[in-house]
Structure formats: C-alpha cells, structure tokens
Amino acid sequence: MAEYHTFSTEDAMRFADEHSGLFGDHSKLSCEEFGDGNLNLVFRVSNDKGTSLIVKQALPYARCVGESWPLTIDRARIEAQVLLKHRKLCPEHTVEVLHYDAEQAAILMEDLKHYRILRTELISGKQFAHLAPQMASYLANTLFYTSDFALTGPNKKQQVGKFLNPELCLITEDLFFTDPYCNHERNNIHAEIRQQAQQLWHDEALQAEVAQLKADFLSKPQALLHGDVHSGSIFINEENCKVIDAEFGFYGPIGFDVGSLIGNLLLNYLGHFGLTQDTDARQQHQDYLVSQVQSLWQEFSAQFTQLMRSECHEPALQNSLYQQRFMQQLWADTLGYAGCELIRRTVGLAHVADLDKISNSTVRGQCEAKALQLGRDLIMQRHSLANMAQLMQLLHSLSER
Amino acid sequence: MAEYHTFSTEDAMRFADEHSGLFGDHSKLSCEEFGDGNLNLVFRVSNDKGTSLIVKQALPYARCVGESWPLTIDRARIEAQVLLKHRKLCPEHTVEVLHYDAEQAAILMEDLKHYRILRTELISGKQFAHLAPQMASYLANTLFYTSDFALTGPNKKQQVGKFLNPELCLITEDLFFTDPYCNHERNNIHAEIRQQAQQLWHDEALQAEVAQLKADFLSKPQALLHGDVHSGSIFINEENCKVIDAEFGFYGPIGFDVGSLIGNLLLNYLGHFGLTQDTDARQQHQDYLVSQVQSLWQEFSAQFTQLMRSECHEPALQNSLYQQRFMQQLWADTLGYAGCELIRRTVGLAHVADLDKISNSTVRGQCEAKALQLGRDLIMQRHSLANMAQLMQLLHSLSER
Incomplete structure (x- = not known):
C-alpha cells in the first residue's frame, strides 16, 4: 500500500x-x-x-x-x-x-462480536464470576513475565526502549496525575461537587502522595503494562473475558494496571448508589463487586507470588523476604493508583458512564463525592491499609456516610 | 576513515x-x-x-x-x-x-595532565578541601537537570532510550549486586577474610536489602548517572577536580552516583588503618575524609533541594512535602549504594588500591573486615540512620572495634 x-x-x-x-x-x-x-x-x-x-x-x-x-x-x-x-x-x-x-x-x-464491553454490562447490573480470576491471571502473567524477575537486564532494557511511548504516556501523566489537582481547563467538574473538587487543588498532603505516584509512573519501569485497563478495555461474555486497546502500553509500575482495574470496579460500585433504585438488587450487585475486588487481588497476588518463587530468573531477586516486601509495596501502589483513577474519572477530562449515567444530578453528586472521598482515602492510607479486609471496612464505612 | x-x-x-x-x-x-x-x-x-x-x-x-x-x-x-x-x-x-x-x-x-587521579592522591594522604563542594556541585547539577524535575515526560523518555547501555549496566548488575553475595568464580577474596565473605552468601536479611537496591538499579531511571563515580574516575589538582570515564552512564537511581563516591571515600578511610602507620597523621587524614563525606552530602542535598524549589518544571513534583520525602529516600539510597560499593570492592572482582596496597596481609584483612562490616551496616540501617551525625557515629564505633 x-x-x-x-x-x-x-x-x-x-x-x-x-x-x-x-x-x-x-x-x-x-x-x-x-x-x-x-x-x-x-x-x-x-x-x-x-x-x-x-x-x-x-x-x-x-x-x-x-x-x-x-x-x-x-x-x-x-x-x-x-x-x-x-x-x-x-x-x-x-x-x-x-x-x-x-x-x-x-x-x-x-472480532469479539460474541463479547460485550464490561463497563456496559456492569452498569446494567450483569455479574460474571469469572471476571476477577481471569483478569488476575491476565495481569499476573503479562506483568510478571515482562518484569525484572523474568528478563535479563539487557533484554529488559531493549524492551523498555521499544515501548517508551512518550506521547500517550504524556496524556496519562497530565490527565491522571496533574489536572485533577489544579484548576485545569481540561477538567470536567459537575456543579454539584465543585466545592469538593476545589478542595483537591489545595490539599497538599494528598498532592504529595500523588506526586510520588506520578514520579513512579514516570520512573519505575517494572513491567510492560497495558496502560489503560479500565472496564471499557475489557470484553466479556458468559465464559471468558479479553483485553483490547493497548495503545497506552509502556514499561511502568505494575500497580498501575492492577489499580486501574480495581478503581473501575469501585467506580461501578459507587455508581450503583445512583443507577439502581432497588436496594436489594443494588446491595447484591455491590456485594458482587466487592467479592470481585477481593478475588482479583487475592488471585493476582497468589499467582504473582507463585511465579516469583518458581520462575524468577534473576538470582538477586529470588530472596523471599525481598519478594514479600515487593508484594507489600505493590499492594500500596495498587491502592494508590486505584484512588487516582477514582478521582480523575470524577473531576478530570474523561468521565465514566458508571457515574455520568446517573440521571438525578443530586444523587450523582453524592456518588461523585463518595468517589472523591474514597479516592483520597485509598491514596492517603495505601501504606496503612494492611490487607483486603481493611479496604473492605473502608468501603463499608463510606457507604454508611 | x-x-x-x-x-x-x-x-x-x-x-x-x-x-x-x-x-x-x-x-x-x-x-x-x-x-x-x-x-x-x-x-x-x-x-x-x-x-x-x-x-x-x-x-x-x-x-x-x-x-x-x-x-x-x-x-x-x-x-x-x-x-x-x-x-x-x-x-x-x-x-x-x-x-x-x-x-x-x-x-x-x-588532556588533564595538570591533574592527578584522586585515588592515588588520597592513598598518599593528600587532602583537597575543594573535593567535596566541587563534586557536590557536579552531582547536584548533572543529576537534577536530567531528572523528572527538569525534563518533560517525553523528553525524559527520549533520553532514557538514548542511554539504555545494556552491556555495561550488566557488568555493574553482576559485579555490584550479585557476585559478592554468592560463591561466584569472579569474586576475589583474600584468605584473611574468607570467613566474613562466606557469611555474605548466607545473609538473607542483607541479601533482601541488596535485592531492593538492585531492583532500583534495574528499574528506577531517575536521572542520567555517570554510573562509575569512584575515585579513579576523578582527576584533581590544587584548584579543581574533573570527572572522566562515563562509559557506564545510564538512567538510574540518583543515589547510585552519590553513594559510589561516598563509598570510595570510606574505602580510603578504612584503608589508612593499614596504609598510614603514624597514628596522628592517620587520624588527621581520616578526619579530613569524614569532613569531606559530611560536606559532600550537605552541599549536594542543599543544592539539589534548592534546585527542586526553584527549577522544577514538573508541576506535580513541586510539592514541598514530596520533595522532602524524595531527599529522605535519596539519603537512604545513597547509604545503601555506598555500602554495596564497600562490599564489592572488598570481595568482588574489582578491588581498590586503597585496601590492596596494604602490605601487611593481617592488617589488610582487618581493614577489609571493617569494610564488610561498615558496608553491611550502611545497607541494613540506611532507613534508620536519620542523618549524617548518625552515620559519623557508626563510623566512629567501627574504628573502635
């Protein structure tokens, strides 16, 4: 041609x-x-x-x-x-x-014509038990085998060079980590939460944590990320799910991919306060989402840990104490990036239908305020939330506010 | 041609x-x-x-x-x-x-013919008051202006790609972080410290910390490092010093360059227990080295901090709390890499004359044992040694052992 x-x-x-x-x-x-x-x-x-x-x-x-x-x-x-x-x-x-x-x-x-977009399905209240285990497997395998655990130094560097992706990374660097925390013209803030959004611009303690997460996004090429694992990049049907749209891929911090997905599940969780009027149905769907978040992390971390134990080709990284600490830091990174996703999808340029589809603007504002609060909590407490149980407590306390 | x-x-x-x-x-x-x-x-x-x-x-x-x-x-x-x-x-x-x-x-x-190699000068007991402030300025300027504080995301990525340097990095990855902690044929271990060297091979707590430092060497491209700032890469005379031999340069953790230099000053400090018999002269030279280590870190961190405040072009990283934490982590990284340098120069392939020139092999063994001990202490305590004063205490306690 x-x-x-x-x-x-x-x-x-x-x-x-x-x-x-x-x-x-x-x-x-x-x-x-x-x-x-x-x-x-x-x-x-x-x-x-x-x-x-x-x-x-x-x-x-x-x-x-x-x-x-x-x-x-x-x-x-x-x-x-x-x-x-x-x-x-x-x-x-x-x-x-x-x-x-x-x-x-x-x-x-x-052509994934026998699949549908996960976001649409979750908004309509569909549930798939296989979502979390399958995505855990996708994340564990793609991230482990492109990391320093699996590649030699020279091989890894060659891969890093191939996937620098400066232009698309810049979009994430701006939209994810900078715009929401200042009065940027690209932001898209509904009137109902303008006050809460403005608090982000003056929240220096939060901004310090987001700076760390951004610095890691810029300079922590742990593995070849998908780079955009939101629920619009996942196709699903009754048996299987498949990931598409990898144009944001680059070598970055592993927690970014895991956290993006968890953030999207939490956005759907919060959205259903407005999307679903039937409280039983809502509770049931939210319980489903909570179990998926739990299972996603548990299965991901179990598989990644198993791969570190059995497939680590780098002698210096075979140390089990180091590997434990690596998973701890990865958990904190994951929570942090999930929190960033909640915030940027609420006040930044690119919203999600999970919140935007809520027809009553007052209710939508309440859900968005919860998203900002949960986002902040996840970022600020990512090192002190020791495990999934504590994350779940945080989620429940939020629902009761 | x-x-x-x-x-x-x-x-x-x-x-x-x-x-x-x-x-x-x-x-x-x-x-x-x-x-x-x-x-x-x-x-x-x-x-x-x-x-x-x-x-x-x-x-x-x-x-x-x-x-x-x-x-x-x-x-x-x-x-x-x-x-x-x-x-x-x-x-x-x-x-x-x-x-x-x-x-x-x-x-x-x-041609730096009016300069001499710093290592040779330090071994012969020469002292240069300008060494620390000048090297602090070199390190602060070269490292700050090639970091995420000064470059845009896309510009930084282009630079990272240009300086991947896989082959020479692999040499450091092996010699610095792997060989000394296992029974590797490349190691060069004097008989007098064989027992202490063997302890390194079974010291899992130490190996876990070294794993973290190696992981950062592999995946923390903070700035364009010289990559080999030992006292053989520095030429000096009565007025000035200049850095040569940058073939190991790559984008890596800032603390690696700073720590390499501090490690080399400490190696000279320890070497003089064997090199200089006159205890007054020895004390005087060691006091000089201690003051240089202090001044190197103080002036480097002051300049780097000042540059972060006044020259940071990345809005998200202008947060002062983040910058404080950045310097804290950089201090810990610096101590860690200094510790690695002490250990690898004592038991690894490439020794330094500061220790090897000690003619009495028993005394040399004592100095080498101190190098291993200090190296381990620096690595293990790098997060708890809050400041230079505590590092100096550690050094003094070592001298008395």
Missing part, C-alpha cells in the same frame, strides 16, 4: 482480505465503521457466511477535538506489539492480532 | 590533528599509549610546544581477559554523550570532549 491515508470502508475490506485467509477468494465482504473512541477508526469487515474481523486504524489526531490535537500514529505499533506480547503470555484473555501494517498504522484483529 | 580498526599511535595522531585546531599545520606531533584500563586504548598526542590532547578508543573486548570477553564499542558513544551532556550542566568539573567518531569508537578530549 501507499503512504498513510485514512481508510475508507473499501480500504478496510481490502486490508482484511489481503492479510487473512479467513474470507476465501470469492467471499462477499461488507464493512461498517463503528469506532466510538476518539483516536481511531474501527471497521468490522464481514463475509456473507458470518465470518468477521476488525480493522483498527490510528488517526493522526484525536478525533474528539478534531485535527487540532495531533497524535503519533506510532501508537498502532505499540498497541499491536503489546497485544502480541501479552497474547503470548496470556492467550486466553488477550485479543488476537492477525496483522499490523506500520505505514497505514492499521491492525487486523479478531 | 574506514571501518573500525584499533588505532596505532600514528592513527591517534592523525585523529587528533584532524579534529582539533590546537596543533597548527606544521606541528611536530608525538604520541604514547598509556591506558591502564582494561577496556580502552588511551593515547596522549602532543606537539613540540607542549600542547596535548587525549585520544580514547574503545576496544571491542575487555583487555584484561583478552579478546574472549567481547564488549560493545557503542560504549564510546555513551561515554561521549554523557560527558557532553554533563559538561553542559557542569562545565567546571566535567572533562571536555572535542570530537567523537562513531565508526572508530574514538573520543578526542582534553
């Missing part, structure tokens, strides 16, 4: 046809563009027998703000390479990439 | 003549090779008027073990680029690079 141009549906069909044997020679292809993201075109290419694939092409700008916000199309390389790497490490729960074209910044991948 | 070949003295003269205007057209050049390192050829090229320059060429193998240990000549690029960067940030105390040739892995640089 020629130099980069944005794909038409015709281009997407040709691309899918060329790079997969799935369709056969004479298949009748159709194509629709259905991207609801802001950064990419997403096409579904199908033949008349019901076989389909996805073509995702990176746009050279962020679509939500028009062409005024240019953004490297190299992120398609990052996305493809992270997904290929993670799929090697956890094939069950990573979307399959069939082909990546650097010039067109386009990825041909498996 | 053609593809890489090891320089003859003729080549070195031609190289120096081509890339500097210093010699003039008809100067009579002479050249001697005097490298005592193991990895490089070092030529002094002089004209008949006393002007001279140094040509340093990286060998594609480590000379000490012949051609059997291949080593990338890309380290000449690292060395040249680190020195150029550090010289921009601290021109007074960084050797000047005039030209770098990638193909020949050769660097043309200023």
Whole structure:
C-alpha cells in the first residue's frame, strides 16, 4: 500500500482480505465503521457466511477535538506489539492480532462480536464470576513475565526502549496525575461537587502522595503494562473475558494496571448508589463487586507470588523476604493508583458512564463525592491499609456516610 | 576513515590533528599509549610546544581477559554523550570532549595532565578541601537537570532510550549486586577474610536489602548517572577536580552516583588503618575524609533541594512535602549504594588500591573486615540512620572495634 491515508470502508475490506485467509477468494465482504473512541477508526469487515474481523486504524489526531490535537500514529505499533506480547503470555484473555501494517498504522484483529464491553454490562447490573480470576491471571502473567524477575537486564532494557511511548504516556501523566489537582481547563467538574473538587487543588498532603505516584509512573519501569485497563478495555461474555486497546502500553509500575482495574470496579460500585433504585438488587450487585475486588487481588497476588518463587530468573531477586516486601509495596501502589483513577474519572477530562449515567444530578453528586472521598482515602492510607479486609471496612464505612 | 580498526599511535595522531585546531599545520606531533584500563586504548598526542590532547578508543573486548570477553564499542558513544551532556550542566568539573567518531569508537578530549587521579592522591594522604563542594556541585547539577524535575515526560523518555547501555549496566548488575553475595568464580577474596565473605552468601536479611537496591538499579531511571563515580574516575589538582570515564552512564537511581563516591571515600578511610602507620597523621587524614563525606552530602542535598524549589518544571513534583520525602529516600539510597560499593570492592572482582596496597596481609584483612562490616551496616540501617551525625557515629564505633 501507499503512504498513510485514512481508510475508507473499501480500504478496510481490502486490508482484511489481503492479510487473512479467513474470507476465501470469492467471499462477499461488507464493512461498517463503528469506532466510538476518539483516536481511531474501527471497521468490522464481514463475509456473507458470518465470518468477521476488525480493522483498527490510528488517526493522526484525536478525533474528539478534531485535527487540532495531533497524535503519533506510532501508537498502532505499540498497541499491536503489546497485544502480541501479552497474547503470548496470556492467550486466553488477550485479543488476537492477525496483522499490523506500520505505514497505514492499521491492525487486523479478531472480532469479539460474541463479547460485550464490561463497563456496559456492569452498569446494567450483569455479574460474571469469572471476571476477577481471569483478569488476575491476565495481569499476573503479562506483568510478571515482562518484569525484572523474568528478563535479563539487557533484554529488559531493549524492551523498555521499544515501548517508551512518550506521547500517550504524556496524556496519562497530565490527565491522571496533574489536572485533577489544579484548576485545569481540561477538567470536567459537575456543579454539584465543585466545592469538593476545589478542595483537591489545595490539599497538599494528598498532592504529595500523588506526586510520588506520578514520579513512579514516570520512573519505575517494572513491567510492560497495558496502560489503560479500565472496564471499557475489557470484553466479556458468559465464559471468558479479553483485553483490547493497548495503545497506552509502556514499561511502568505494575500497580498501575492492577489499580486501574480495581478503581473501575469501585467506580461501578459507587455508581450503583445512583443507577439502581432497588436496594436489594443494588446491595447484591455491590456485594458482587466487592467479592470481585477481593478475588482479583487475592488471585493476582497468589499467582504473582507463585511465579516469583518458581520462575524468577534473576538470582538477586529470588530472596523471599525481598519478594514479600515487593508484594507489600505493590499492594500500596495498587491502592494508590486505584484512588487516582477514582478521582480523575470524577473531576478530570474523561468521565465514566458508571457515574455520568446517573440521571438525578443530586444523587450523582453524592456518588461523585463518595468517589472523591474514597479516592483520597485509598491514596492517603495505601501504606496503612494492611490487607483486603481493611479496604473492605473502608468501603463499608463510606457507604454508611 | 574506514571501518573500525584499533588505532596505532600514528592513527591517534592523525585523529587528533584532524579534529582539533590546537596543533597548527606544521606541528611536530608525538604520541604514547598509556591506558591502564582494561577496556580502552588511551593515547596522549602532543606537539613540540607542549600542547596535548587525549585520544580514547574503545576496544571491542575487555583487555584484561583478552579478546574472549567481547564488549560493545557503542560504549564510546555513551561515554561521549554523557560527558557532553554533563559538561553542559557542569562545565567546571566535567572533562571536555572535542570530537567523537562513531565508526572508530574514538573520543578526542582534553588532556588533564595538570591533574592527578584522586585515588592515588588520597592513598598518599593528600587532602583537597575543594573535593567535596566541587563534586557536590557536579552531582547536584548533572543529576537534577536530567531528572523528572527538569525534563518533560517525553523528553525524559527520549533520553532514557538514548542511554539504555545494556552491556555495561550488566557488568555493574553482576559485579555490584550479585557476585559478592554468592560463591561466584569472579569474586576475589583474600584468605584473611574468607570467613566474613562466606557469611555474605548466607545473609538473607542483607541479601533482601541488596535485592531492593538492585531492583532500583534495574528499574528506577531517575536521572542520567555517570554510573562509575569512584575515585579513579576523578582527576584533581590544587584548584579543581574533573570527572572522566562515563562509559557506564545510564538512567538510574540518583543515589547510585552519590553513594559510589561516598563509598570510595570510606574505602580510603578504612584503608589508612593499614596504609598510614603514624597514628596522628592517620587520624588527621581520616578526619579530613569524614569532613569531606559530611560536606559532600550537605552541599549536594542543599543544592539539589534548592534546585527542586526553584527549577522544577514538573508541576506535580513541586510539592514541598514530596520533595522532602524524595531527599529522605535519596539519603537512604545513597547509604545503601555506598555500602554495596564497600562490599564489592572488598570481595568482588574489582578491588581498590586503597585496601590492596596494604602490605601487611593481617592488617589488610582487618581493614577489609571493617569494610564488610561498615558496608553491611550502611545497607541494613540506611532507613534508620536519620542523618549524617548518625552515620559519623557508626563510623566512629567501627574504628573502635
């Protein structure tokens, strides 16, 4: 193909046809563009027998703000390479990439049409017992095997260099760690919680903790993160879940991925105070979410610990006391990043439907205030919350306020 | 020039003549090779008027073990680029690079013929009041201005990618953090301290702390380190000191550079128990070293703190509470890496003359035992030694044992 141009549906069909044997020679292809993201075109290419694939092409700008916000199309390389790497490490729960074209910044991948977006499902009150154990396995395997425990120093450094991802990291650096804690024009603050939001701008004790979490985001390349594990990046059905959208991938602190996901489960937990009127149904769904958070950490930490014990190739890191402390610090990091996710999704640029969909604005404001409070508590208490039981206590005390 | 070949003295003269205007057209050049390192050829090229320059060429193998240990000549690029960067940030105390040739892995640089190697001077009991303040300024400026405090996220990542330096980092990773704590064939253990050395191999509490320091060396790219600030990399005279030999440079934990230097001053301190018989002279020199360690940390931390306050371009890191904690952690890191330097220089592959030159092997063994003890204390107590006064107490208690 020629130099980069944005794909038409015709281009997407040709691309899918060329790079997969799935369709056969004479298949009748159709194509629709259905991207609801802001950064990419997403096409579904199908033949008349019901076989389909996805073509995702990176746009050279962020679509939500028009062409005024240019953004490297190299992120398609990052996305493809992270997904290929993670799929090697956890094939069950990573979307399959069939082909990546650097010039067109386009990825041909498996169509998860029998899956739905986790966020939508959780908002509608659906529950999946396999969510936590499967995501725990995804996180433990992808993060352990790309860390210093598993890679030699030189191999790790080569990987770090391949996945520097400066432009997309900068988005997270700004939106996640800076904007919510100052009066930034990118913030999106509902009138009902303006006062609580403003408190964040003057909360120096909190800002000191967020500075530490940001410094680690900038300078703690522990493992190849997905970088954006929110419930919109997870597809799920009755049997399985799969992770997509890895364009924010980079070498960063392991707790960022784990914490992002826990943060999103907690956002859904808080959202249901407004989304679900039936108190029994609400309680039941919130209990489900709590059990998922518990099980996610327990299974993740059990698997990661087991991998450290049996698969650590770096002699100096085989020390069991060090490994215990590593898990303790990882727990604190996880809580901290979960807290940041709660706060930035409430007052920052990118909200979540879990809160925004609450129709009564007073109730929404109450839920958002809880999100800010819980976020702050998680960040401030991340070293003193010794275990999951104490986190659960914090959650229950919050519900009663 | 053609593809890489090891320089003859003729080549070195031609190289120096081509890339500097210093010699003039008809100067009579002479050249001697005097490298005592193991990895490089070092030529002094002089004209008949006393002007001279140094040509340093990286060998594609480590000379000490012949051609059997291949080593990338890309380290000449690292060395040249680190020195150029550090010289921009601290021109007074960084050797000047005039030209770098990638193909020949050769660097043309200023000749420090009016300087001597700090280690040799300290061993002979020389004292320089300007050592600590000047090195404090070198460390504060080079480390601050290459850190997240001063660089944007994207700019920092680009720099990290440029200075990954996998091969030379691996040498440090092995020799500094792994070998001394196990029965490794590369270790060089004098018979007199074999028992104390063996204790290191079974000291799991110590190994857990060293694991943390190694993990940080692997995954805490805080700033562009020199990477090898021992007293053989510092040239000094009555007015000034300059840092050379930056081939180990990479983005790593700031405390590594500061701790390496402090570790070397402490090695000299301990060495003089054996090197200097006259107890008054010894005491006087050791008092000098103690005052230098104190002043190094005090001036470094004062300058770094001042730079954080006035030159921090990253809004999230301007928080003063965070900056205080950053300095606290940096102090602990510094002590830890100083401790590692004491231990690895005593039992690892690369010894220092400060200890090895002690002619009486019993006395040398006593000094080496103190180095191991002090090294362990520094590593184990790095979080509890609250300040320099407590470090000094530790040092005095050691002298009395």
